[in-house]
Amino acid sequence: MRPATQHALIAAMATTIIAHADELTALDQAIGDGDHGLNMRRGFEAVLSDVDALAGQPLRDALMNLGTILIMKVGGASGPLYGTLFMTLAKELPAEPTVTEAATALDKAITAVQARGKSEPGQKTMLDVLIPVQQVLARGGSDLLRRLPLVAEEAAQATVPMHAIRGRASFLGARSVGHMDPGARSSAVLVAAACSALEGACL
């Protein structure tokens, strides 16, 4: 990946998390411990401060280092979960991935996140956004960079009626129903930011 594209991609993901931090915290206050936005912002601020160095590294190293930063800085379960996502992508993505290769890598990364969180789809987590996004990516077709954010957004909305089985929200039992999962929302905004940055780079 060209350094300029890589820079835009990483900066866009970090900037969107920082911009949505208050919203993520508000969602987490409703059904969790209220730290998701703060934790993710701490992690992605550290990513943003390293973006120039990350942009110049091979894709694999950049994603591996991004994942490590999240693990070391986030300070909650989302650190290892997102860290595992990016580190598995680092291992699985070739330097210039095709759509099919990206879909295969994302599938492996989702499996790793699932193992890390001991979770299944349908339990009101980030998986409920990542899995539909991966499925649409795997089917391919035109206009993916515009379609994927919509898929992610719709999937995050679909966590509202779900009953949380994993994480702090599961302590609320049925009271978790009626709120969007904060991890699903952070995944959706990351997907949207990544697609928008890549779309900009392709023009």
Next chain:
Amino acid sequence: MTQNVGIVIVSHSLKVAEGAADMARQMVGNSVSIAYAGGNAEGGIGTDVASIIAAIETAWSDAGVAILVDLGGAETNSEMAIEMMQEDRRDRVVICNAPIVEGAVMAATEASGGSNLAKVKATAEELMAQ
């Protein structure tokens, strides 16, 4: 350095971690290495991989280290900390599925008698079966 299994306590709260360590230490004195990690890197409520790795190293014993955790993030971050340790040590660190305070006291007491890592873990986990 003692050859008894070491104990690490990982809580979202530094005060809980410290208090649980104090209670365990009251039972076993200096016969067991006990270390703790609590709070995020900024001192707020949360868990921090770097401080968990440091606590494991502080409590390190060749007989292994048993970790007691409170809630989800403490377990996930402890698993991450174990994976980030040097390879020859990873297999000798376990996370106990046990209540953090009672588990720490039980595990430390078992460790002080010279039990192996599996036995220390099993003793702490007996609390979950009751």
